[in-house]
Amino acid sequence: MKAVTEGVLLWKPSQERIKHAGISRFRKWLQQEYGLNFEIHQELWKWSVDELELFWESIWKYCNIISHTPYQQVLNSRTMPGAKWFAGSTLNYAEHVFRNSRENQSAIIFKSETVPKKEVSWKELQEKTAKVALFLKKCGVQKGERVVAYMPNIPETVMAFLACASIGAIWSSCSPDFGNDSVIERFKQIEPVVLFSVDGYSYNGKIYDKRKNIAELQAALPTLKKTIVLPYIFGNVETDDRTISWNDLLEGKAEMEYEYVPFDHPLWILFSSGTTGLPKPIVQGQGGILMEHLKILKVEQGVEPEDIYFWFTTTGWMMWNLLIGNLLAGCTIVLYDGSPAHPGIDTLWDLAEDAGVTHFGTSAGFINVCMKSGVKPNENHNFSRLKAILSTGSPLPAEGFVWAYENVKEDLWVVSTSGGTDVCTAFVGGSPVLPVYAGEIQTRGLGAHIQSFDDEGNPLVNEVGELVITDPMPSMPLYFWGDEKYKRYLESYFDVYPGVWRHGDWIKIDEKGSCVIYGRSDSTINRQGVRMGTSEIYRAVEGIDEIVESLVIDLEHLGRKSFMPLFVVLRPGRHMGAELKDKIKAEIRGKVSPRFVPDEIYEVEQIPKTLSGKKLEVPIRKILLGFPVEKVVNQGSMANPESLNFFIELAKTINGLEE
Numbered sequence: 001m002k003a004v005t006e007g008v009l010l011w012k013p014s015q016e017r018i019k020h021a022g023i024s025r026f027r028k029w030l031q032q033e034y035g036l037n038f039e040i041h042q043e044l045w046k047w048s049v050d051e052l053e054l055f056w057e058s059i060w061k062y063c064n065i066i067s068h069t070p071y072q073q074v075l076n077s078r079t080m081p082g083a084k085w086f087a088g089s090t091l092n093y094a095e096h097v098f099r100n101s102r103e104n105q106s107a108i109i110f111k112s113e114t115v116p117k118k119e120v121s122w123k124e125l126q127e128k129t130a131k132v133a134l135f136l137k138k139c140g141v142q143k144g145e146r147v148v149a150y151m152p153n154i155p156e157t158v159m160a161f162l163a164c165a166s167i168g169a170i171w172s173s174c175s176p177d178f179g180n181d182s183v184i185e186r187f188k189q190i191e192p193v194v195l196f197s198v199d200g201y202s203y204n205g206k207i208y209d210k211r212k213n214i215a216e217l218q219a220a221l222p223t224l225k226k227t228i229v230l231p232y233i234f235g236n237v238e239t240d241d242r243t244i245s246w247n248d249l250l251e252g253k254a255e256m257e258y259e260y261v262p263f264d265h266p267l268w269i270l271f272s273s274g275t276t277g278l279p280k281p282i283v284q285g286q287g288g289i290l291m292e293h294l295k296i297l298k299v300e301q302g303v304e305p306e307d308i309y310f311w312f313t314t315t316g317w318m319m320w321n322l323l324i325g326n327l328l329a330g331c332t333i334v335l336y337d338g339s340p341a342h343p344g345i346d347t348l349w350d351l352a353e354d355a356g357v358t359h360f361g362t363s364a365g366f367i368n369v370c371m372k373s374g375v376k377p378n379e380n381h382n383f384s385r386l387k388a389i390l391s392t393g394s395p396l397p398a399e400g401f402v403w404a405y406e407n408v409k410e411d412l413w414v415v416s417t418s419g420g421t422d423v424c425t426a427f428v429g430g431s432p433v434l435p436v437y438a439g440e441i442q443t444r445g446l447g448a449h450i451q452s453f454d455d456e457g458n459p460l461v462n463e464v465g466e467l468v469i470t471d472p473m474p475s476m477p478l479y480f481w482g483d484e485k486y487k488r489y490l491e492s493y494f495d496v497y498p499g500v501w502r503h504g505d506w507i508k509i510d511e512k513g514s515c516v517i518y519g520r521s522d523s524t525i526n527r528q529g530v531r532m533g534t535s536e537i538y539r540a541v542e543g544i545d546e547i548v549e550s551l552v553i554d555l556e557h558l559g560r561k562s563f564m565p566l567f568v569v570l571r572p573g574r575h576m577g578a579e580l581k582d583k584i585k586a587e588i589r590g591k592v593s594p595r596f597v598p599d600e601i602y603e604v605e606q607i608p609k610t611l612s613g614k615k616l617e618v619p620i621r622k623i624l625l626g627f628p629v630e631k632v633v634n635q636g637s638m639a640n641p642e643s644l645n646f647f648i649e650l651a652k653t654i655n656g657l658e659e
Helices: 017-019 020-034 043-050 052-062 093-098 120-139 157-168 180-190 211-220 285-299 319-328 347-355 364-372 399-406 483-495 533-541 580-593 616-626 643-659
Strands: 009-011 073-075 085-087 105-113 118-121 148-151 169-172 195-197 199-202 206-208 224-232 242-247 265-273 280-285 308-311 332-337 359-363 387-394 413-416 417-420 425-429 450-453 464-467 503-511 515-520 525-527 530-532 547-550 565-570 602-603
Touching: 009 085, 009 399, 009 413, 017 020, 017 265, 020 043, 020 052, 043 093, 052 073, 052 285, 052 319, 073 359, 085 285, 085 347, 093 157, 093 169, 093 285, 093 319, 105 120, 105 157, 105 503, 118 120, 120 169, 148 157, 148 180, 148 211, 157 169, 157 195, 157 319, 157 347, 157 503, 169 180, 180 211, 180 280, 180 533, 180 580, 206 308, 211 224, 265 285, 285 319, 285 425, 308 515, 319 332, 332 347, 347 359, 359 364, 364 387, 364 399, 399 413, 464 643, 533 547, 580 602, 616 643
Parallel strands: 105 332, 148 169, 148 195, 169 265, 195 224, 224 242, 308 332, 308 359, 359 387, 387 413, 565 602
Antiparallel strands: 073 085, 105 118, 199 206, 265 280, 417 425, 450 464, 464 503, 503 515, 525 530, 547 565
């Protein structure tokens, strides 16, 4: 693979591609409807944030939003939090999905480690969703009540979600690879009335039996009225008064019906974590998600009904929710459940060819694995239909871009994106009418007023600063569930720059609007795109008898291999050996998730702390990334400044090896 530096031109779209791009159609429509003419994409972006209300009104009209009552105004105020969008309108997310129904054409293509490729028609998807919705109503599920899923990335999960949305209930999901403690921590906060689950799943060729987990969840969630279990692995379900089989839901007939709800009625609750306390239950609205997903998919990415859209994800990552959003654009989605490397590293590339994928979504981590494994998919696959490779989860380095062009397809739109669970979309991403430069994200999202700020809140150009959003977006959280008076909400996003959303990423924006993300600026752990607060790992690790306390750091950073070390202080007389390391990893694997098992475990004498006893997560992260100590920590405000010595020496080793 040829060496390349950041910013080198790798690809330019043809005039034919530009002409037929979704964003070009939108620009032409703006000219016809509003008399607006934009010569370059950056002008369109600037208009979309300067004239925020007019922009979102245009998205409403262009995407033909079905509202059963008229809205009174587009936006009440640009104040954050507190912005209220399209007040007065009433709609339903699921109705916007099924208006695209094309009878026997495929809505879903599915494959797993245990299930050969199969297709689900729009007709089947609608009929089964209607039956699930009818069952939920017969169970007494009311608008605004919570329905949760402990389900993998399979068609039945999509059906359950759409059924939930159709009746105005609130959806939330966890992937079955999450340990029960993590699932309970999430679901208990929102008091669900119905649980969907599988009896087991397969990953990397191994079967995981989840039937005992279901019983534990039922015991821990007293608000549950019914549990529906899909016999995904073992073929039968033991039923009782509160547990039924998925197959029982599908008896009889039902028609799709829709509960029309206000624009800001909750659609789902996504969970993200800060560094302390329980995972944050992020509530997002039906209308806000509908508008944002149509904007990014139909307008910006130009997804068409004939497209076939894949993203490798689990139901515990917001990319699952965005993948399902492609049904709003009427295209076919591809679901895969299992390991991306089982039985071989070509598994997903085989699926892409077999399914005729047009948009292949993955993580920078997967591309990196393919690159290091010497995989050359174009040598034994036909990707004639493939238009784009989209990458998120962590920054895609320049080498990842080059690998895609050399080893997948020369005429390809390679898209690096970055956003967050918090808004269930991308802040910065791609445009098919712009050139691709190595290591760069092409543009900021339309309607997303993204800037780079210094510590004093001054905008930066061509310098690395904090990624901030200075105006509201429709998909921003309505609130956190149970968060009285927006306390956690304000602390999470607005405690650094009042009235301005600070996201927690380092970003550089250049004059042409291209961006580079340099990893997290806070202590949140990011493993293959799934973010987790450090507190969950601490609860698992510090529950072990031998351990007094711990510190975990995620060294995700552009241009470096992701590295997550764990530092532990042991009880007197205990020592760190292979047995204890295995025990720590097993606790994290079982109680949190296998994703968050550390790359290395170090024994330390002390955990660096402030005078008030707070762990110095962010300063230690910066020290280990190579920042000068004097610029990241005031040792006079520390309770134990001598504890830094270990980390300063370790930083020399880490950064020496990386050079």
